[in-house]
Amino acid sequence: MNDSVNRPADGAPISVVLAGGGTAGHVEPAMAVADALTALHPDVRITALGTARGLETRLVPERGYHLELITPVPLPRKPTGDLVRLPGRVRRAVRQTRHVFDDVAVDVVIGFGGYVALPAYLAARGGVRRRRVPVVIHEANATAGIANKVGARSAQRVLSAVPGSGLKDAEVIGVPVRAAITALDRAAQRAEARAAFGLPDDTPVLLVFGGSQGAASINRAVSAAAGELARSGVAVLHAYGAKNTLDLRTPEPGDPPYVAVPYLNRMDLAYAAADLAICRSGAMTVAEVSAVGLPAVYVPLPIGNGEQRLNALPVVNAGGGLLVDDADLTPRFVAEVADALLTDPPRLSAMTSAAAQVGHRDAAERVAAVALDIALSGRAARGRRR
Template sequence: MNQNTDQPEAADHRLHVVMAAGGTGGHIYPALAVADQLRTLDPTMRITFSGTKRGMESDLIPMNGYDFAPVRVIPFSRQEGWKRYLVPFILLSSAVQSAVKFRRDRVDLVIGMGGYPSMPAVLGAWFAGVPRLLHESNAIPGKANKFALTFTQNLGVVFAEVEGHKRGSKYDVRVVGLPIRETTHAPHNNGSNRLRERLGLQAGNRLIVVSGGSAGAVSLTNAALEAASKCRSSNDTVFLIKTGGKDFDRAAEKLASLPVGAKVHLIAHIDDMNAAYESADLFISRAGAASIAELSQNAVPSILVPYPWAADDHQRHNAQAMVAKGAAMTVEDADLAQGKLAGLIDDLLSAPEVLRSMSARASTDKHRHAAGEMASWAIDLIKNRSNRK
């Protein structure tokens, strides 16, 4: 009799997963990719995102159809002034509040995707005895995940190098890649052909795409404009430079002062990044984890310019991992003003066999399956109730 009354209650329970991510798109978009796959595996699952009101997540998450539950936490940064010394107290308070909510809402699993906004949820899950799963997108774990690893043993990574950071055999560290959301787009090359036509490219033109991230990068834009005017191969080379919205007008003024022969298209934002990757003969980019995953997924040879002020210098380590496999070359941000970018572009465009080799070495399909692997892992942790670690 008791057994029968227990079964309906278990059957009626909808699985509830909390995705903890925030701060930048590099954490949020992979989290959305995993959430999409979780919904595919279990359409009845309840998925809640935890983050801060001050980050991109407060807009992106509701925009993508997921519930958003804000928490209070601030980064330990000089920009916060004296408030940064309150970080431990704010974190502990938010974690306790999260733990209470997790127990009340019967949360089955918390997935931490990195960034300081993820810390209260991961710590709160530990307080509440809820299983935890982390994902680290960079070659060097960020501060948030270094902290969070104290409270879980399950870590999915993009770079195999991170495996060296596990502490003992009890840690379950898996190289899963970077979760990328599935998109429906035209078959390969259709999008790229449209982009090349829109830019007025001829059959023999080479296209170099320059992207400094979602907000652009002034130093990268300046170096690309200089390279466009100085490259020996400029006669058949077209530059597409994404400036970001704030820097577009300044870049346009600078472009107007270049020699007439420079073939440059400025754009504040690239709406169809798939077409940009498919069209590019060479891609010049920062070395964020999402950018590297997309370059690898599309087998694009690249010149990587690590953002020098990234936390723990993780972009340099990301770039070095790509250089080590022969998929990219790198230029220091401080060297951009010295004209080194133009010389490197000339060297690569004059050696098509090198570009082909870089493309082949960049190619990987692992990121396409990363979201599915993380989602399946999450379901396994929920089902294995004894594995609350």
């Protein structure tokens, strides 16, 4: 990036609004970009848009960034009462967003989809006596959502995680991932990570998780395979979700440990401790797992529009993972695939290399650089018009 990024012409901090509330899949990429923005430009002013019911109410303040709440605008896919109420919600949310833009003197908006993205895109279009605000869009999923499809029509730059997202002229850069993950050296932190979870140094470790809420079908299949896994000499680190319970057999003397926790606060250590993962294939999960080069068995969520399967395909096709339907994830399958992979170091090594080659470790920095360059260009243009 040009050195001028660190020297705004008018001396005022560059102001960036991040629109990506609702789920962790929207909030986490936004927070990764926020961290990259502050690393590139320490004086940048960052404001995150969110709603009172989204995960951002916890995640954004925890990361030290300012959060402004607006009316959520869920876009119904079927005719419901929400469709009737949609125009009023949109107008209210756009009005609220414009007030935020004015208060923070926004230079650029970065949108990630979700409940707050559409109002941000519409507010950025300006109007009578209002200047247009440049927009950068990032689409994390293999199939773009409605909000990003609308916003992409007038955005200055459109970025995506994978090819074929449905957004015209999108530049493929991967999913922004936080630095604690992208900088992770699994081999170097293996001993520390295993000690943190009470896992032995000399035993293959299977990491199991189903996203922030857990996945009941994955929990059932893996827990039921605990005996077979133990007999194969496999230790397990299993995050089952705070709202779920896990029915585990009583271990036999000398069994490798089966460490079951509701939630993993240190995913970086979990990735470093593991040799193989069984997990869902949400965009953020695939991005993190591939960025650290961890071989994985991806189990796409069996509902929705099939985007989780599409998220995993680039890694699977490259040889960095396997894909199994939720209905086919049986205890027998878990035991057999874990035994086959975890007792085959050359195959695991090849999968590690393949996953790492597909992963994008610099996506957050690339989004941040694009946004800062656009913000500075806009300032320079406004300065010339004065």
